[in-house]
Amino acid sequence: xxxxxxxxxxxxxxxxxxxxxxxxxxxxxxxxxxxxxxxxxxxxxxxxxxxxxxxxxxxxxxxxxxxxxxxxxxxxxxxxxxxxxxxxxxxxxxxxxxxxxxxxxxxxxxxxxxxxxxxxxxxxxxxxxxxxxxxxxxxxxxxxxxxxxxxxxxxxxxxxxxxxxxxxxxxxxxxxxxxxxxxxxxxxxxxxxxxxxxxxxxxxxxxxx
Amino acid sequence: xxxxxxxxxxxxxxxxxxxxxxxxxxxxxxxxxxxxxxxxxxxxxxxxxxxxxxxxxxxxxxxxxxxxxxxxxxxxxxxxxxxxxxxxxxxxxxxxxxxxxxxxxxxxxxxxxxxxxxxxxxxxxxxxxxxxxxxxxxxxxxxxxxxxxxxxxxxxxxxxxxxxxxxxxxxxxxxxxxxxxxxxxxxxxxxxxxxxxxxxxxxxxxxxxxxxxxxxxxxxxxxxxxxxxxxxxxxxxxxxxxxxxxxxxxxxxxxxxxxxxxxxxxxxxxxxxxxxxxxxxxxxxxxxxxxxxxxxxxxxxxxxxxxxxxxxxxxxxxxxxxxxxxxxxxxxxxxxxxxxxxxxxxxxxxxxxxxxxxxxxxxxxxxxxxxxxxxxxxxxxxxxxxxxxxxxxxxxxxxxxxxxxxxxxxxxxxxxxxxxxxxxxxxxxxxxxxxxxxxxxxxxxxxxxxxxxxxxxxxxxxxxxxxxxxxxxxxxxxxxxxxxxxxxxxxxxxxxxxxxxxxxxxxxxxxxxxxxxxxxxxxxxxxxxxxxxxxxxxxxxxxxxxxxxxxxxxxxxxxxxxxxxxxxxxxxxxxxxxxxxxxxxxxxxxxxxxxxxxxxxxxxxxxxxxxxxxxxxxxxxxxxxxxxxxxxxxxxxxxxxxxxxxxxxxxxxxxxxxxxxxx
Numbered sequence: 001x002x003x004x005x006x007x008x009x010x011x012x013x014x015x016x017x018x019x020x021x022x023x024x025x026x027x028x029x030x031x032x033x034x035x036x037x038x039x040x041x042x043x044x045x046x047x048x049x050x051x052x053x054x055x056x057x058x059x060x061x062x063x064x065x066x067x068x069x070x071x072x073x074x075x076x077x078x079x080x081x082x083x084x085x086x087x088x089x090x091x092x093x094x095x096x097x098x099x100x101x102x103x104x105x106x107x108x109x110x111x112x113x114x115x116x117x118x119x120x121x122x123x124x125x126x127x128x129x130x131x132x133x134x135x136x137x138x139x140x141x142x143x144x145x146x147x148x149x150x151x152x153x154x155x156x157x158x159x160x161x162x163x164x165x166x167x168x169x170x171x172x173x174x175x176x177x178x179x180x181x182x183x184x185x186x187x188x189x190x191x192x193x194x195x196x197x198x199x200x201x202x203x204x205x206x207x208x209x
Numbered sequence: 210x211x212x213x214x215x216x217x218x219x220x221x222x223x224x225x226x227x228x229x230x231x232x233x234x235x236x237x238x239x240x241x242x243x244x245x246x247x248x249x250x251x252x253x254x255x256x257x258x259x260x261x262x263x264x265x266x267x268x269x270x271x272x273x274x275x276x277x278x279x280x281x282x283x284x285x286x287x288x289x290x291x292x293x294x295x296x297x298x299x300x301x302x303x304x305x306x307x308x309x310x311x312x313x314x315x316x317x318x319x320x321x322x323x324x325x326x327x328x329x330x331x332x333x334x335x336x337x338x339x340x341x342x343x344x345x346x347x348x349x350x351x352x353x354x355x356x357x358x359x360x361x362x363x364x365x366x367x368x369x370x371x372x373x374x375x376x377x378x379x380x381x382x383x384x385x386x387x388x389x390x391x392x393x394x395x396x397x398x399x400x401x402x403x404x405x406x407x408x409x410x411x412x413x414x415x416x417x418x419x420x421x422x423x424x425x426x427x428x429x430x431x432x433x434x435x436x437x438x439x440x441x442x443x444x445x446x447x448x449x450x451x452x453x454x455x456x457x458x459x460x461x462x463x464x465x466x467x468x469x470x471x472x473x474x475x476x477x478x479x480x481x482x483x484x485x486x487x488x489x490x491x492x493x494x495x496x497x498x499x500x501x502x503x504x505x506x507x508x509x510x511x512x513x514x515x516x517x518x519x520x521x522x523x524x525x526x527x528x529x530x531x532x533x534x535x536x537x538x539x540x541x542x543x544x545x546x547x548x549x550x551x552x553x554x555x556x557x558x559x560x561x562x563x564x565x566x567x568x569x570x571x572x573x574x575x576x577x578x579x580x581x582x583x584x585x586x587x588x589x590x591x592x593x594x595x596x597x598x599x600x601x602x603x604x605x606x607x608x609x610x611x612x613x614x615x616x617x618x619x620x621x622x623x624x625x626x627x628x629x630x631x632x633x634x635x636x637x638x639x640x641x642x643x644x645x646x647x648x649x650x651x652x653x654x655x656x657x658x659x660x661x662x663x664x665x666x667x668x669x670x671x672x673x674x675x676x677x678x679x680x681x682x683x684x685x686x687x688x689x690x691x692x693x694x695x696x697x698x699x700x701x702x703x704x705x706x707x708x709x710x711x712x713x714x715x716x717x718x719x720x721x722x723x724x725x726x727x728x729x730x731x732x733x734x735x736x737x738x739x740x741x742x743x744x745x746x747x748x749x750x751x752x753x754x755x756x757x758x759x760x761x762x763x764x765x766x767x768x769x770x771x772x773x774x775x776x777x778x779x780x781x782x783x784x785x786x787x788x789x790x791x792x793x794x795x796x797x798x799x800x801x802x803x804x805x806x807x808x809x810x811x812x813x814x815x816x817x818x819x820x821x822x823x824x825x826x827x828x829x830x831x832x833x834x835x836x837x838x839x840x841x842x843x844x845x846x847x848x849x850x851x852x853x854x855x856x857x858x859x860x861x862x863x864x865x866x867x868x869x870x871x872x
Contacts, residue, residue, distance in 0.1 A: 071376045071387070090838055091845035093611060095689070100607065102471040109271060109385035118471030119383075136473070140500070141490075142362040143355060144473040146561060149688040157475040157558055157565070158359060159491045173490065175497040189843070197382070199372055200362045203498055208372075208382045 083184055083192040086122060089131065090189065098125035098147050098154075098165060100136060103195045122181060122193055123147060123154075125165060133181040133193045134167045140174040142200045154178060175203045231434035233416060237426030239437035242316075244444035245309035246415070250408065251445040252298050252305060255452075256340075259295040260397060267347070269393040270386045272588045274349035275467040276580070279589065282464050283577055289461030296462030297455045299341055301448065303482040306334050307539070314518065314535045317528055318421035324519040326414035329407050331516055336404050338482070343396040345480055349389065350465030351569055355477030357392075358384065359487075366501040384470070466572035467589045472603075475565030478553070485545035488552075511538065554643035560653035563643065564683045567623040575599055578865045598864075601857025604850050608840065609696075611689050612722075616697035617655055617664030620857075622684025625650065627659065634679050635671055655682045662695070662718050692722035693837070699858050700761040700812025702769070705754040711735040724835040729793060730805060749783040753790065756780025761812030764861050784808070795828070804832055817855035821846070 086101045093099050102118045121136040121144075134154075138145050143158035153170065154163040161172030168177045182194040198205040218224045235243070266285060268277040281288040310330070313319055319327035346357040364375040380387025431437070456462075479487050486508065489495070495503030514534060521527040553562045572593060579592045593599045602620040610619035626648055628634035634650065636642060643649040650656075652668035658677040666686055670679060695718045698704045707713045714735050715726045725731065742750065756777045759770045770777070784790045791800070795807040807828040810816045819826065822841025825834040840846040846854075856862055 068377065071379075071381045072373055074381065088844045090843040091608070095611075097611070097688075100473070107383075109383070110380075110387050112272070112386070118469065121471040121473075141359040143359060143477050144475075146473055146475055146558075148561070150685060152688060155558060155561075157562060158477055158487075160556075160558065173493065173496040173500065175500065199365055201366045201500055206372075 082194045082196065084195050085190055086193045087191050088189045089191060092124045092126050092131055094126065096126055098123040120195060124191065131183055131191055133183050135179040135181055138174060139176045139179055139200055145178065175201060176205065179205050233433040234430055235420055235433055235437055236422040236430050238428035238431040239440050240423060241440055242312055242423055243420060243437060244441050245305060245312055247441035248444050248448050249305050249309055252302050252448060255298050256295060259291055262291055263295055264397055269389040271349060271389060274347060274389050276585050276589050278348040278464055279577060279580060282461055290456060293456035293459065293461035294452060297452045299344060301452060302337055306337060310334065311535060314531055316421050316423050317522065319519045320522050323418050326411060327519055328516060329411040329414065333407050333411060336400055340396060340400050341480055343392045346392050347396060348464055349468045351468055351474040352465040354468035355474045356479045363504045366504050464573060465569050466576055469590055475561045476569060484549040485542040488545040488549035555640050560651045560685055563651050567683050568621065571623055572599060579863065582863055582865060597853045597856035597862040601853040604854050608846060610687065612693035614691045614695040618682055618684030619687055622682040625681040625683055628679040628681055631676050638667060650681055653685055655684050655686065656680065691717050694719045696858055700758055701763060701766065702754050702758040705757050706751065709750050709754060711740050728833060749787055752776055752780035753784045753788060756784060757808060757811050760810050763859055806830065814855050814859060817858060818851050821851045821854065
């Protein structure tokens with residue numbers, strides 16, 4: 001009991017002391033240096049525990065987050081001037097109605113490189129003999145805009161945005177008109193389009209990069 | 210046994226744990242209304258089990274995801290059942306979540322001291338929705354691809370960091386392998402992990418505070434075991450049974466056609482429990498830059514309000530207010546969901562939407578059959594892209610259908626079951642039918658009386674009120690008038706027979722819309738001679754049709770051609786001598802004076818390819834080609850693409866036999 005009492009007195013942090021020694025426990029520890037754990041002031045050790053604990057957690061987590069953030073560090077490879085051959089002038093309907101053309105190009109998807117795959121599509125139409133290109137993706141939230149031959153207009157099947165053939169808004173919730181794409185004619189008849197995607201949901205077209 | 214249990218209990222304390230778990234006091238005794246939490250835990254358990262087994266067959270990459278899901282669904286024994294249970298249980302979970310939430314709010318179980326537990330519940334609800342959202346993409350079909358594209362594009366609207374967040378979520382700027390690996394890691398790792406943590410906390414806190422008894426108590430208190438446990442397992446059984454009934458009647462879960470960023474999908478919709486948000490964004494108020502309100506702020510405020518209910522509930526009328534809020538939310542979401550559905554089946558774009566659903570199912574069935582028959586060398590998508598039946602039709606729609614037709618449509622129409630009577634056609638066009646039936650017909654689609662060629666809109670057929678059997682096609686009337694022949698069954702015996710009928714020749718189905726209606730074939734031959742033909746000469750013409758058709762070597766006529774050798778020989782003789790087709794056409798040998806198309810190999814693969822490449826070639830119409838572009842010479846179509854169109858027109862592609870289709 002006397003030893004137990006001495007132990008008791010060593011404890012300085014009285015508020016945290018919840019140790020209640022039973023008679024038998026006291027008896028067990030009599031004449032023995034090993035006893036019940038006690039709360040002592042070990043500030044530095046406690047700090048070290050917290051520090052090391054944080055450190056060893058941060059290491060794996062940090063490595064994971066680093067990899068997770070990889071897409072932010074990546075920039076699109078820009079091969080050449082960004083123009084892709086889509087079709088020839090003759091393939092665009094002469095009557096001025098738009099036609100959909102797949103954009104076929106090489107594509108890198110993480111660990112794969114694909115050659116000649118569809119990376120998207122454009123609508124092409126002739127305006128006074130000059131081809132115009134519109135992105136097929138709705139600037140609202142990215143659905144594929146339909147050309148409705150019956151109404152001779154564009155209609156997004158998701159949230160009902162409606163566009164004229166020149167891409168301008170008729171009605172609906174899209175924040176901007178359909179995105180026009182730059183066109184070049186090469187070798188007299190080849191239609192090349194600068195195919196790029198734009199961020200949806202904004203009133204101005206911001207290229208995705 | 211007892212001693213074994215004693216041994217275990219001594220080391221683990223399992224008896225007291227079980228006792229604690231089972232002998233929870235329930236004030237007022239067991240009740241059916243307390244089962245929702247248990248059914249939810251059960252459905253999560255079902256999802257974990259089925260999910261882990263699905264995981265064993267799933268491969269998360271853009272070249273493998275659809276392929277592996279298709280393999281699970283259609284090739285692995287019991288795969289359809291496993292996937293069906295996982296899919297349909299997920300469909301029922303939001304309902305159970307809502308019932309649970311309503312029970313908690315109505316019984317006031319969110320009040321002190323249970324606030325934290327209530328928030329755990331709200332977080333769990335959001336986690337389950339996040340699981341649904343991430344799971345929707347994993348099959349990598351058109352439906353999941355386009356719907357998730359919309360959902361991830363919404364992230365772009367988050368102020369300041371939207372575009373970066375979106376990039377992190379989809380693993381880059383484009384959808385691809387890393388979109389799937391990330392979604393899969395969330396779906397099968399991060400979210401379930403968090404879910405387990407929260408459920409443990411949820412149940413711990415629930416036990417700590419005890420059940421919130423529904424007043425008035427009708428019976429005396431009882432333990433959880435066995436009465437409430439019995440009610441819980443019966444409820445779980447009911448849920449499981451409902452799921453199984455749906456799984457068996459749907460034979461698993463639908464898998465759409467493989468994701469294709471270059472192919473439009475007019476039926477992109479989120480899963481049904483997100484339809485209210487989808488419809489919400491259509492409101493004019495959220496047009497343009499206000500979209501962020503509909504997509505992020507208002508849903509955020511709504512969730513915030515639900516989280517604040519414990520504090521609102523402290524006021525005198527707070528509890529009533531909370532119940533009111535829940536019903537307003539539910540009513541609003543229900544109404545929006547209904548509107549979304551209704552717009553899809555009756556709205557201005559419903560004809561296209563419903564056709565999109567049918568076309569996707571058609572393409573999905575096709576690619577599944579191809580995968581089964583041939584295996585997948587690279588990707589399922591490339592199977593479709595190299596398939597004449599699919600890609601030939603698409604190319605025809607894009608390049609040929611502004612002048613030609615294929616059975617009255619652009620090549621992409623979906624044939625529906627015939628309607629036996631006008632009343633049947635009428636009943637299939639009702640709104641109710643369009644809501645519920647796979648055979649539903651849209652009034653804007655095409656119909657004709659069987660055995661005629663007069664396609665018109667379904668609505669105009671209904672208006673005419675003439676009885677008959679009707680063919681129905683999910684295809685819309687094209688804006689441009691048909692100005693070149695309908696190429697369905699091109700070069701078959703019947704097609705050529707009709708071609709040689711003077712009236713049919715100048716009908717819209719053949720050359721009525723072209724300059725050939727005033728050409729020598731009609732004026733000098735069909736109109737001047739054939740109209741006056743006697744019966745024996747008509748028989749000769751018929752033999753010519755058989756002979757000429759045999760030139761095509763159509764897969765559908767192999768048997769007929771083999772049994773008609775004598776007739777074919779006879780037909781060739783008539784063609785060369787009696788009727789004298791070779792006066793204007795070359796046959797078997799070049800004829801520089803011929804001004805009609807060369808009939809050697811007419812309708813064969815090579816003949817069609819050569820014709821499409823350059824119809825103005827001296828073999829075809831050197832002088833009198835009417836507007837048809839030289840698709841090959843002008844590089845509008847590649848040789849491969851022209852080949853696909855030719856094969857499609859000739860029906861020269863793989864078709865599964867009934868034996869192949871059997872499971």
